[in-house]
Amino acid sequence: MRSYSLIAPAKINLYLEIIGDRPDGYHELAMVMQSVSLADWVDLRANGIEQFRLSCDSPEIPADENNLAHKAAVLMAQRFPKAYAQFGGVDMTLHKRIPVGAGLAGGSTNAAAVLVGLDLMWGLGLTRMELQELAAELGSDVAFCIGGGTAIATGRGEQLDPLPSVDYLWVVLAKYRSLPISTAWAYKTYRQRFEGTYARDTDSLQQRLERVHAGPMVGAIAQRDGSKIPELLYNDFERVVFPDYPKVAALKQQLLDLGAAGALMSGSGSTVFGLAHSQARAEALTAALREQQPDPDLEIWVGQLIAKGIHLAP
Ligand SMILES: C[C@@](CO)(OP(=O)(O)O)[C@H](O)COP(=O)(O)OP(=O)(O)OC[C@H]1O[C@@H](n2ccc(N)nc2=O)[C@H](O)[C@@H]1O
Numbered sequence: 113m114r115s116y117s118l119i120a121p122a123k124i125n126l127y128l129e130i131i132g133d134r135p136d137g138y139h140e141l142a143m144v145m146q147s148v149s150l151a152d153w154v155d156l157r158a159n160g161i162e163q164f165r166l167s168c169d170s171p172e173i174p175a176d177e178n179n180l181a182h183k184a185a186v187l188m189a190q191r192f193p194k195a196y197a198q199f200g201g202v203d204m205t206l207h208k209r210i211p212v213g214a215g216l217a218g219g220s221t222n223a224a225a226v227l228v229g230l231d232l233m234w235g236l237g238l239t240r241m242e243l244q245e246l247a248a249e250l251g252s253d254v255a256f257c258i259g260g261g262t263a264i265a266t267g268r269g270e271q272l273d274p275l276p277s278v279d280y281l282w283v284v285l286a287k288y289r290s291l292p293i294s295t296a297w298a299y300k301t302y303r304q305r306f307e308g309t310y311a312r313d314t315d316s317l318q319q320r321l322e323r324v325h326a327g328p329m330v331g332a333i334a335q336r337d338g339s340k341i342p343e344l345l346y347n348d349f350e351r352v353v354f355p356d357y358p359k360v361a362a363l364k365q366q367l368l369d370l371g372a373a374g375a376l377m378s379g380s381g382s383t384v385f386g387l388a389h390s391q392a393r394a395e396a397l398t399a400a401l402r403e404q405q406p407d408p409d410l411e412i413w414v415g416q417l418i419a420k421g422i423h424l425a426p
């Protein structure tokens with residue numbers, strides 16, 4: 113086929129623990145990642161020339177070679193030069209719905225969509241594992257975005273172990289448009305403020321990883337215990353973001369006060385999400401939040417936790 117439309121879902125982190133420094137300057141993580149129904153659309157159209165071109169409906173992100181989707185296409189061309197020479201490049205169109213600097217992996221999921229789309233277009237037949245290995249070269253979260261769903265993510269975030277779906281839960285996502293947070297800033301600040309706190313932990317890294325695998329959040333998901341999951345949400349990044357961005361902390365409290373079953377900041381922020389046990393409750397929560405905060409700067413989406421990553425548009 114000469115063109116593909118792919119749906120690229122955002123992610124949230126149901127659990128995020130920073131468990132150590134790594135020699136490569138990154139951080140060792142123990143996370144539970146979760147795809148949500150809020151998604152971008154990524155259109156790919158073969159252009160018959162050896163060039164990748166990108167356009168995007170959001171002025172907030174680069175529409176050039178700095179875009180992570182463009183970087184994904186260049187990586188595919190480098191790895192599969194024969195296919196590139198045979199099929200040529202693509203025109204990529206990003207229809208952005210996922211906010212930027214939101215802790216929702218908007219850039220990562222666009223890059224994942226380009227990897228999956230070019231694999232299909234060029235007939236490469238790459239396995240999930242091969243796609244994830246390419247993805248990890250582009251960013252720590254890109255590998256998860258390929259298959260999505262619910263998964264434990266360790267290492268830099270690219271080592272994945274699938275978990276049973278929690279698609280029986282609903283989510284309300286809320287973010288101040290004018291308040292993006294840089295992932296690099298969040299990690300740097302965490303290191304400055306808390307360096308040594310994980311080093312003082314007497315458990316070895318292996319023991320800490322095992323503890324997370326055997327931890328209550330993973331247990332609740334494995335047992336399909338939807339009532340426990342909202343109580344077990346956790347994110348270390350709240351420790352650096354909340355003191356510097358009190359509006360984000362207040363938003364989480366507001367979601368809880370309005371009856372969210374649980375609430376948490378996603379990734380390095382600034383999105384805060386609330387969980388609900390039904391669509392009706394999620395919509396009631398959205399309406400109550402909107403009524404309390406008519407501020408147009410506050411964007412709110414209602415959605416579902418979903419069991420898939422990149423997929424073809426219907
Ligand atoms: C925090 C998380 C949680 O899911 O998500 P976001 O809030 O960005 O969505 C991720 O770890 C973000 O992953 P991603 O956005 O792919 O990160 P990268 O591009 O690889 O790295 C961006 C920056 O974060 C730092 N980084 C990233 C991952 C990691 N395990 N340790 C780090 O220290 C890197 O040093 C770099 O400065």
Ligand SMILES: Nc1ncnc2c1ncn2[C@@H]1O[C@H](COP(=O)(O)OP(=O)(O)O)[C@@H](O)[C@H]1O
Pocket residue numbers: 172173174178179180181206211212213214215216217218219220222223293295379380381
């Ligand atoms: N396709 C893309 N979509 C979104 N952001 C992108 C993309 N390509 C590059 N970026 C850049 O990545 C940075 C943040 O990315 P994003 O994925 O939105 O944040 P987060 O890591 O918090 O989820 C921004 O500086 C943005 O300009």
